[in-house]
Amino acid sequence: MKIAVLGGDGFCGWPAALHLSDLGHDVVIVDNLVRRRIDEELGASSLTPIASPEERLAAWEQVGGRPMELVELDLAQDYDGLVALLDERRPDAVVHFAEQRSAPYSMKSARHKRFTVDNNTNATHNLLCAMVETGLDAHLVHLGTMGVYGYGTAGMAIPEGYLDVEIAAEDGTRVAQEILYPTNPGSIYHMTKCLDQQLFAYYAKNDALRITDLHQGIIWGTHTEQTMRDERLVNRFDYDGDYGTVLNRFLMQAAVGYPLTVHGTGGQTRAFIHIRDMVRCVQIALENPPATGERVKIFNQMTETHRVRDLAELVARISDAEVELVPNPRHEAAENELHVHNETFLDLGLQPTLLEEGLLMEVEDVARRYADRADLDKIPCTSVWTSRQQAGVPASRGAAVERTA
Numbered sequence: 001m002k003i004a005v006l007g008g009d010g011f012c013g014w015p016a017a018l019h020l021s022d023l024g025h026d027v028v029i030v031d032n033l034v035r036r037r038i039d040e041e042l043g044a045s046s047l048t049p050i051a052s053p054e055e056r057l058a059a060w061e062q063v064g065g066r067p068m069e070l071v072e073l074d075l076a077q078d079y080d081g082l083v084a085l086l087d088e089r090r091p092d093a094v095v096h097f098a099e100q101r102s103a104p105y106s107m108k109s110a111r112h113k114r115f116t117v118d119n120n121t122n123a124t125h126n127l128l129c130a131m132v133e134t135g136l137d138a139h140l141v142h143l144g145t146m147g148v149y150g151y152g153t154a155g156m157a158i159p160e161g162y163l164d165v166e167i168a169a170e171d172g173t174r175v176a177q178e179i180l181y182p183t184n185p186g187s188i189y190h191m192t193k194c195l196d197q198q199l200f201a202y203y204a205k206n207d208a209l210r211i212t213d214l215h216q217g218i219i220w221g222t223h224t225e226q227t228m229r230d231e232r233l234v235n236r237f238d239y240d241g242d243y244g245t246v247l248n249r250f251l252m253q254a255a256v257g258y259p260l261t262v263h264g265t266g267g268q269t270r271a272f273i274h275i276r277d278m279v280r281c282v283q284i285a286l287e288n289p290p291a292t293g294e295r296v297k298i299f300n301q302m303t304e305t306h307r308v309r310d311l312a313e314l315v316a317r318i319s320d321a322e323v324e325l326v327p328n329p330r331h332e333a334a335e336n337e338l339h340v341h342n343e344t345f346l347d348l349g350l351q352p353t354l355l356e357e358g359l360l361m362e363v364e365d366v367a368r369r370y371a372d373r374a375d376l377d378k379i380p381c382t383s384v385w386t387s388r389q390q391a392g393v394p395a396s397r398g399a400a401v402e403r404t405a
Contacts, residue, residue: 005095006097009029010236021065025066042242049231051234076126077122091136100115102243132203141212149181151186156339213299214281219273220274222366223275251362253379256374259321260324
């Protein structure tokens, strides 16, 4: 297949592009390189050294990979350029990673909130419009998030996207319907993924676009089979308070002797997936597209759930680290259960990489290897979201504010 990987220079996009290329597909990466500029804005960088895009692509060819091209394009701002790209390349599939992915970053300030909405929502809608305008019959695979569901389960396992309900009609009969599972975003970033979901449902219904939406858990791990072939191919390992995912942050903290920072009680239960499984899920989704006119396919892309404090204790045991409870910057329940259906990927052949199989390697081969690159000042999370009531502002004066610790 000819596959366009949008956001293919990023944390998920780069290993996915390599994996698809390694399978024999013709891959073009489309990216505006904004994630690299955000590093400069935050004064932070990946724990692993990230080569330039040109060096990455050259290294991939040098280890025997199929040549890939990088097209620098801003999907949210350059609609005409996007139309021209799709019209010229006519990809068989489009993998959409081109969104700002950090919940804390999306809550830093009004400017960051507006950027996240403008970037993410415009990128998605521009893509959908461009596919319709060009008459492109490509399968769109989008990386969403488990966060669209919120973190309460109402005593049931979260289904894969859709919920069967019964509605009482006026004549007393009960009508069965299938609806999108009600969204409950916990940040502006998660809100944009909820908006994506509605856009996908509309364009699948109105324009018969073929769309798969992957509701992904928290990524952990660094290496895929492809990124291990040359250090210039290594993936990002973010540990800072804005972009570092919780488990990678614990691994880095353990490697440098920093206490594992557990926010609040650590009773938050989250869904997780290893980065190797992420790229395989993208492959499986591409190999099982919906039919024309079919509703959006939604897969829960996760392999296991854990409480944050349990993860910290696990990492502490294998690395002899200490655990420290710190104030929670997020506006969320202190404790929650999370039960999730993920049978679709398992039935299609996914064999999950579980935490106990890979954690020690991550500590030894990645976090400790690059520990000298760590900036301990970047570990604390300073992006805080709270309600006006919590901040001492009368409820009658409105919605949400943010403050910086």
